[in-house]
Amino acid sequence: xxxxxxxxxxxxxxxxxxxxLQNFIMMKKLSLYACLLLLISTTVVTxxxxxxxxxxxxxxxxxxxxxxxxxxTETVQVQPAYQTLSVVPATYKTVEERVLVKEAxxxxxxxxxx
Numbered sequence: 049x050x051x052x053x054x055x056x057x058x059x060x061x062x063x064x065x066x067x068x069l070q071n072f073i074m075m076k077k078l079s080l081y082a083c084l085l086l087l088i089s090t091t092v093v094t095x096x097x098x099x100x101x102x103x104x105x106x107x108x109x110x111x112x113x114x115x116x117x118x119x120x121t122e123t124v125q126v127q128p129a130y131q132t133l134s135v136v137p138a139t140y141k142t143v144e145e146r147v148l149v150k151e152a153x154x155x156x157x158x159x160x161x162x
Contacts, residue, residue, distance in 0.1 A: 098108050
């Protein structure tokens with residue numbers, strides 16, 4: 049009988065230890081969830097880009113509005129204007145003309161008397 053009582057005390061201690069461990073793990077999980085909730089809420093509050101030094105009496109709220117789309121027709125430059133330089137080859141033709149090569153001159157020659 050004493051063996052049975054000692055065995056049940058040992059079993060009770062083990063169950064008590066398991067229960068304490070489960071409570072400890074549950075508290076750790078709750079602490080982790082609380083930290084995550086605090087981190088997320090802090091991020092949401094600071095993500096609104098509210099002024100750091102607001103004027104007293106004014107209300108600052110971030111309002112989200114839907115995007116507005118409109119069809120617009122506009123002229124877009126696809127290629128810029130430019131100037132080109134074109135080379136035109138020379139043209140040749142055969143022409144006959146009289147060209148003065150040497151002007152007319154007068155020449156005096158000396159002939160001795162005989």
